[in-house]
Amino acid sequence: MSETERRTLTDHPLFQMTLCRFLGFIREPEAVFWTFVFPILMAAGLGLAFRQRGPDKPHIGVVTSASSASALVSLKKDTTLVAETYDDSSGAKALRTGKVAVLVESIAGGVHYVYDPARGDAATARLFANRAIQTGGGAVETIATTDSYVSEKGSRYIDFVVPGLLGMNLMGSGIWGLGFAIVTARNQKLLKRYMATPMKRSQYLLSFLLSRLVFLVLEVLTLLLFGHYVFGVPLRGSLLALSAICLVASFSFSALGLLVSSRATTTEGVSGLMNFIMLPMWILSGVFFSSANFPSVVQPFIKALPLTAANDALRANMLEGASVAGVAPQILVLVLWMTVSFGVALKIFRWR
Amino acid sequence: MTEGPALLVRDLRKAYGDILAVDGLNLEVARGECFGLLGPNGAGKTTTIEICEGLLSADSGRVEVLGLDWDKEPQKLKERLGVQLQDTKLAEKLTVAETLRMFRSFYRERKTVDEVIALVELGEKRDARVGNLSGGQKQRLAIACALVGDPEILFLDEPTTGLDPQSRRSLWDLITRFRESGRTIVLTTHYMDEAEKLCDRIAIVDHGKVIAEGRTNELIDSVDLSHLPAPEPRRTSATLEDVFVSLTGRTLRDE
Numbered sequence: 146m147s148e149t150e151r152r153t154l155t156d157h158p159l160f161q162m163t164l165c166r167f168l169g170f171i172r173e174p175e176a177v178f179w180t181f182v183f184p185i186l187m188a189a190g191l192g193l194a195f196r197q198r199g200p201d202k203p204h205i206g207v208v209t210s211a212s213s214a215s216a217l218v219s220l221k222k223d224t225t226l227v228a229e230t231y232d233d234s235s236g237a238k239a240l241r242t243g244k245v246a247v248l249v250e251s252i253a254g255g256v257h258y259v260y261d262p263a264r265g266d267a268a269t270a271r272l273f274a275n276r277a278i279q280t281g282g283g284a285v286e287t288i289a290t291t292d293s294y295v296s297e298k299g300s301r302y303i304d305f306v307v308p309g310l311l312g313m314n315l316m317g318s319g320i321w322g323l324g325f326a327i328v329t330a331r332n333q334k335l336l337k338r339y340m341a342t343p344m345k346r347s348q349y350l351l352s353f354l355l356s357r358l359v360f361l362v363l364e365v366l367t368l369l370l371f372g373h374y375v376f377g378v379p380l381r382g383s384l385l386a387l388s389a390i391c392l393v394a395s396f397s398f399s400a401l402g403l404l405v406s407s408r409a410t411t412t413e414g415v416s417g418l419m420n421f422i423m424l425p426m427w428i429l430s431g432v433f434f435s436s437a438n439f440p441s442v443v444q445p446f447i448k449a450l451p452l453t454a455a456n457d458a459l460r461a462n463m464l465e466g467a468s469v470a471g472v473a474p475q476i477l478v479l480v481l482w483m484t485v486s487f488g489v490a491l492k493i494f495r496w497r
Numbered sequence: 498m499t500e501g502p503a504l505l506v507r508d509l510r511k512a513y514g515d516i517l518a519v520d521g522l523n524l525e526v527a528r529g530e531c532f533g534l535l536g537p538n539g540a541g542k543t544t545t546i547e548i549c550e551g552l553l554s555a556d557s558g559r560v561e562v563l564g565l566d567w568d569k570e571p572q573k574l575k576e577r578l579g580v581q582l583q584d585t586k587l588a589e590k591l592t593v594a595e596t597l598r599m600f601r602s603f604y605r606e607r608k609t610v611d612e613v614i615a616l617v618e619l620g621e622k623r624d625a626r627v628g629n630l631s632g633g634q635k636q637r638l639a640i641a642c643a644l645v646g647d648p649e650i651l652f653l654d655e656p657t658t659g660l661d662p663q664s665r666r667s668l669w670d671l672i673t674r675f676r677e678s679g680r681t682i683v684l685t686t687h688y689m690d691e692a693e694k695l696c697d698r699i700a701i702v703d704h705g706k707v708i709a710e711g712r713t714n715e716l717i718d719s720v721d722l723s724h725l726p727a728p729e730p731r732r733t734s735a736t737l738e739d740v741f742v743s744l745t746g747r748t749l750r751d752e
């Protein structure tokens with residue numbers, strides 16, 4: 146009947162609980178979609194929308210008239226700009242709608258430029274157009290110039306946004322993954338049922354962290370491989386340092402998830418709390434645009450948020466090649482969040 | 498086996514706000530006995546049983562299970578206890594076998610997964626997801642989870658509520674066999690036939706107190722049929738239902 150046999154590893158409660166966490170997650174199609182597919186769709190969408198289209202050439206509009214022919218010839222010869230011809234009214238419209246940055250008209254004794262100086266690219270376009278027309282008219286540059294071009298990967302929008310998406314994903318799966326699972330177990334009196342077994346509480350909580358670890362590897366790999374091979378997002382730092390950052394960030398968010406779910410008894414209650422915590426970080430922590438855009442008074446607050454720390458560290462590692470020591474302040478912020486959240490969560494956790 | 502009662506409850510009290518859920522309750526269950534807790538809805542049965550399971554703390558009073566104290570040796574006690582709660586929902590995404598394998602891993606002394614699956618007759622559903630089981634099958638799985646740790650004392654809170662007649666009878670067999678192996682069962686039920694069939698002794702609880710206690714057959718014999726409210730048809734022998742009704746009154750409790 147009963148037996149006390151030697152235990153295999155797979156019979157260890159920690160292994161069994163981690164396995165059940167894992168199975169419970171992958172059998173939830175929605176959760177798999179939001180964790181794995183959604184970030185990739187997001188990266189793909191943003192990458193395509195903001196992809197580099199080669200150097201942007203200024204568009205110059207030329208109002209056709211008998212005297213504008215020579216200016217048009219000069220402009221057409223210059224390959225650094227695009228010249229288009231318009232009549233009076235369509236030219237004005239093209240300028241108004243931004244199809245051209247500058248409108249060139251011939252007037253007696255010269256050319257006349259029409260543009261809005263407040264538009265950043267308009268003044269440049271005027272310089273381009275003027276240089277082409279002057280050169281065509283016989284002007285000679287007196288100083289010889291040469292150019293060399295650099296095209297740096299790592300400065301594009303996709304390079305900025307992939308580390309941000311990674312940070313956001315670590316936060317989401319840590320907080321949602323733990324929060325919903327724990328509150329559901331409490332709500333269904335499953336936690337209470339476990340309390341009537343010799344299960345160790347610490348192992349129960351640990352099993353969540355461990356199952357997160359398994360997913361962490363999968364999540365990070367899918368997004369990074371996608372970003373790296375499809376969009377050429379650089380991975381300049383050591384992969385070991387990157388793994389360490391992801392690990393600390395993930396544990397930190399998991400601890401936050403534990404804290405958020407430590408008291409709530411309904412999933413409605415905990416989702417409100419999760420949104421309350423995550424929404425400010427989505428906006429402030431530099432996922433889609435740099436957090437430097439916010440006024441300097443709030444910068445210390447923003448820097449103290451775990452997602453800001455995670456994103457900054459990920460960017461520093463991936464784009465600038467920073468080592469773990471190079472992102473020590475961010476790691477410190479994450480470790481602080483982790484210890485405080487975990488400590489408080491353990492204290493106030495409602496086991497029944 | 499050590500001497501002394503399997504369960505001893507002395508002057509137990511538990512209040513929720515100003516509701517006295519348990520109000521000075523006493524129980525003594527001998528080892529190897531099947532003991533029934535009966536009483537109307539809200540009488541305090543679940544509260545009492547959950548205090549005995551170490552899941553709720555009492556306001557005052559003493560509880561000893563298998564001679565052990567919850568405050569002193571909780572881990573040792575949990576090892577020897579089998580529990581089925583009134584309202585647990587097991588994880589829906591796991592299969593029957595996976596659920597039992599996990600529960601089994603918590604215990605030192607235990608049965609195999611296949612043994613308990615056979616005990617509750619869930620062999621066909623071994624690899625079915627918990628979410629796809631019927632209500633009665635879920636209930637049987639909950640009991641399998643209580644048995645997998647090979648407990649010395651089993652607490653069952655309304656184990657047969659929602660079961661079809663066949664499942665009820667197969668569960669009765671299971672309980673009878675468990676008792677015959679010399680171990681103790683404390684159960685609550687609203688079915689008088691069940692209590693009559695299974696329990697050596699019962700206690701009727703109302704308003705958090707034991708209002709009658711004794712051997713099941715003696716309690717039945719003690720009822721004076723002439724005192725039953727009219728228009729009860731006259732019968733020559735009383736049933737447990739008569740005991741219950743005459744003690745707790747006829748009006749519905751909806752507190």
Ligand SMILES: Nc1ncnc2c1ncn2[C@@H]1O[C@H](COP(=O)(O)OP(=O)(O)OP(=O)(O)O)[C@@H](O)[C@H]1O
Nearest residue numbers: 513516518536537538539540541542543544545752
């Ligand atoms: N968590 C709680 N908070 C407040 N009141 C509670 C709580 N749990 C139980 N009660 C109250 O305590 C009383 C006893 O409840 P208990 O669940 O022990 O009854 P019971 O005998 O098991 O009833 P039933 O036969 O319906 O299962 C009831 O009045 C109930 O409303």
Ligand SMILES: [Mg+2]
Nearest residue numbers: 542543544583
């Ligand atoms: Mg009850």
